[in-house]
Amino acid sequence: MSAIHAAFEDTDAALVPYITAGDPTPDATAAQVRALAAGGADVIELGLPFSEPIADGPTIQNAIQRALDAGMTPDRFLDLVSGLDVDVPLVCMTYFNLIYQYGDDRGIEPFVEAAADAGLAGLIVPDLPVEESDALKAACDAHGLDLVFIVAPTTRGERLERVLERVSGFVYVQARLGTTGARADVSDQTHDSLARLAEADVPRAVGFGVSKGEHAREIVAAGAEGVVAGSVFVDIIAEKGTDAADELETTARELKEGAVAGVAPRPERT
Amino acid sequence: MSDADASETSGKFGEYGGQYVPEALMPAISELDDAYRRYVLDNEDGFMDDFRARLRDFGGRPTPLQHAETLSSRYGFDVYLKREDLLHGGAHKLNNALGQVLLAKYMGKERIIAETGAGQHGTATAMAAAHLDMDCEVFMGERDINRQRPNVFRMRLNGAELNPVSTGSGTLKEATNEAMREWATTVEDTHYVIGSVVGPHPFPTMVRDFQSVIGTEAKRQAEEQIGGLPDSVVACAGGGSNTMGAFDAFVDDDTVSLVAVEAGGSGLKIDEEEGLAPNSASLSIGEEGVLHGARTKLLQNQDGQILESHSVSAGLDYAGVGPELADLVDDDRVQAVSVDDDAALEAFHRLSRTEGIIPALETSHALAYLEDAEDLGENVVVNVSGRGDKDLESVVEETEKRDIDGAPSMGVFE
Numbered sequence: 001m002s003a004i005h006a007a008f009e010d011t012d013a014a015l016v017p018y019i020t021a022g023d024p025t026p027d028a029t030a031a032q033v034r035a036l037a038a039g040g041a042d043v044i045e046l047g048l049p050f051s052e053p054i055a056d057g058p059t060i061q062n063a064i065q066r067a068l069d070a071g072m073t074p075d076r077f078l079d080l081v082s083g084l085d086v087d088v089p090l091v092c093m094t095y096f097n098l099i100y101q102y103g104d105d106r107g108i109e110p111f112v113e114a115a116a117d118a119g120l121a122g123l124i125v126p127d128l129p130v131e132e133s134d135a136l137k138a139a140c141d142a143h144g145l146d147l148v149f150i151v152a153p154t155t156r157g158e159r160l161e162r163v164l165e166r167v168s169g170f171v172y173v174q175a176r177l178g179t180t181g182a183r184a185d186v187s188d189q190t191h192d193s194l195a196r197l198a199e200a201d202v203p204r205a206v207g208f209g210v211s212k213g214e215h216a217r218e219i220v221a222a223g224a225e226g227v228v229a230g231s232v233f234v235d236i237i238a239e240k241g242t243d244a245a246d247e248l249e250t251t252a253r254e255l256k257e258g259a260v261a262g263v264a265p266r267p268e269r270t
Numbered sequence: 271m272s273d274a275d276a277s278e279t280s281g282k283f284g285e286y287g288g289q290y291v292p293e294a295l296m297p298a299i300s301e302l303d304d305a306y307r308r309y310v311l312d313n314e315d316g317f318m319d320d321f322r323a324r325l326r327d328f329g330g331r332p333t334p335l336q337h338a339e340t341l342s343s344r345y346g347f348d349v350y351l352k353r354e355d356l357l358h359g360g361a362h363k364l365n366n367a368l369g370q371v372l373l374a375k376y377m378g379k380e381r382i383i384a385e386t387g388a389g390q391h392g393t394a395t396a397m398a399a400a401h402l403d404m405d406c407e408v409f410m411g412e413r414d415i416n417r418q419r420p421n422v423f424r425m426r427l428n429g430a431e432l433n434p435v436s437t438g439s440g441t442l443k444e445a446t447n448e449a450m451r452e453w454a455t456t457v458e459d460t461h462y463v464i465g466s467v468v469g470p471h472p473f474p475t476m477v478r479d480f481q482s483v484i485g486t487e488a489k490r491q492a493e494e495q496i497g498g499l500p501d502s503v504v505a506c507a508g509g510g511s512n513t514m515g516a517f518d519a520f521v522d523d524d525t526v527s528l529v530a531v532e533a534g535g536s537g538l539k540i541d542e543e544e545g546l547a548p549n550s551a552s553l554s555i556g557e558e559g560v561l562h563g564a565r566t567k568l569l570q571n572q573d574g575q576i577l578e579s580h581s582v583s584a585g586l587d588y589a590g591v592g593p594e595l596a597d598l599v600d601d602d603r604v605q606a607v608s609v610d611d612d613a614a615l616e617a618f619h620r621l622s623r624t625e626g627i628i629p630a631l632e633t634s635h636a637l638a639y640l641e642d643a644e645d646l647g648e649n650v651v652v653n654v655s656g657r658g659d660k661d662l663e664s665v666v667e668e669t670e671k672r673d674i675d676g677a678p679s680m681g682v683f684e
Contacts, residue, residue, distance in 0.1 A: 050574075050575065051438075051575040051576045054292065055292040057451070095560075096290055097559045097560045097561065097568075100560060101574030127563075128290060129292075132288055150292070152292075152294035155297065156297070159297065159300075177454060177457060178455035
């Protein structure tokens with residue numbers, strides 16, 4: 001079992017927060033990660049900023065722009081990860097072109113090797129559907145990294161099977177159509193998606209629009225093993241800048257408590 | 271056309287192409303691929319007959335292949351202009367927009383979204399949507415809105431909703447990002463009409479097929495007028511839809527040179543420090559990478575971050591290019607060249623003055639290439655991808671900054 005999968009097994013309901021590395025400065029990220037871990041994060045997603053984030057909504061687009069303006073690059077990202085001393089598995093979320101261009105020779109191998117050396121536990125690549133993932137999956141397997149796939153409300157039938165054959169660590173359940181960003185309510189699509197994924201042999205974490213403890217509770221009560229939350233943390237960083245650690249920790253704790261509170265009514269998984 | 275035939279099933283052109291999109295869009299892209307095969311390739315329900323009839327009656331096809339007398343005597347070879355500027359709307363864009371909006375209608379979609387750079391694709395989509403009674407929303411960068419205002423009014427007149435995009439440099443790249451995000455949200459009832467031979471499969475292949483009427487007509491017209499094939503076909507290349515449209519019918523004719531003229535902007539270089547390229551010459555100086563759903567040649571830095579491109583012509587101002595064109599350039603079947611902003615403006619004025627045709631600034635790049643070209647042969651077809659009415663404000667402004675031989679005084683507008 002991978003470190004990420006084990007982190008889900010070690011808790012009743014996992015919290016997976018996302019922040020963009022380098023937002024607002026490269027130096028701020030380490031303290032943010034420690035704060036999220038202290039607040040109860042079980043796995044942390046660190047965004048490696050790409051100039052054309054087509055799967056992200058305005059909140060994370062702006063964070064990515066701040067991080068790029070502050071000088072975040074793939075090399076600095078990997079240095080930053082190497083220097084982190086947290087006990088929580090770290091997942092890099094980035095777009096395919098940055099992985100593909102890394103190193104002196106074009107191709108995915110150099111990035112995956114460097115990511116594993118830096119101590120990352122997995123990758124999420126939102127513009128890489130399962131159809132294009134053969135080479136990256138092979139490289140991740142060779143270096144012991146999980147490759148996390150996103151399952152959308154529109155992912156069904158044979159395509160869903162292909163994703164589930166290939167996913168490891170956890171499956172990222174996209175709560176609704178659209179891009180990342182905080183919303184007011186939990187989507188009905190979440191319940192449908194969790195039902196379709198009942199047979200998955202990896203944990204299911206629901207994201208896209210999760211911003212409150214109550215959302216986390218409802219999602220876990222609906223059967224999820226965890227929640228992913230990004231924009232709520234990115235909003236805090238947008239407001240507090242380099243001084244965001246305390247509030248990140250408080251908000252992480254609220255979401256974690258919400259998630260755990262959802263466990264009691266959770267249906268038994270078949 | 272072995273690569274292109276293969277692309278109908280795989281979406282790959284050599285190493286290029288593919289489907290690099292968010293998971294939420296994959297089912298829609300599979301559905302579109304299925305519809306493309308049935309309606310476009312197999313003419314199910316008479317789709318292609320319907321499309322061709324509408325191109326004729328609504329669009330005004332065929333467009334003429336016109337012998338340009340002044341240019342021919344200037345250059346010492348015969349120049350034939352393929353007059354896509356005379357297509358309804360004033361550019362080749364309608365060929366694709368009408369095809370895709372009609373396809374969306376056959377697929378039962380209720381709503382159309384589109385991105386636009388110069389506004390030509392946006393206006394063509396708005397016209398096609400009005401013609402076919404579909405709701406239409408167009409995403410356009412704020413910088414492009416300011417330099418292409420006439421097209422903004424035209425889109426609104428046709429009933430389209432215009433959505434300004436203010437992120438980044440406010441040009442086509444950002445408009446495309448935003449349209450893809452919108453599609454990911456509304457994919458179940460909405461079709462995204464991509465305006466060029468870019469994006470995930472099946473768009474590059476499908477858009478080429480809708481645009482290939484340009485070259486198919488030109489080939490038949492050349493046979494009638496010169497008794498055979500032209501020696502060269504020259505077209506400007508931004509994303510590359512007029513380029514592939516003009517070239518596709520000639521790709522297998524080895525005696526015909528195919529020349530893609532890119533926007534050289536103010537120089538063929540990349541400024542890594544500033545994160546910009548003062549040109550839009552991705553075929554000439556780009557490197558392989560992945561943007562907007564496809565692997566292709568891109569203007570990017572060492573890390574893979576996409577650069578801001580530049581051209582005096584909004585319609586060419588894009589950091590990527592169609593994957594099939596990238597492959598044809600690697601195979602040496604298409605020659606990629608570039609023309610800078612100054613030369614394009616000079617060509618704009620030259621055609622306006624000597625042939626009585628005001629070309630689009632995009633097209634002006636193809637025309638400018640004739641000045642220095644060697645070995646184009648006796649008979650040269652230039653694709654006049656669009657007319658320049660939309661560019662008049664930019665041309666007035668840009669002409670005043672320069673000393674252009676033979677340009678009229680623009681002071682009268684002050």
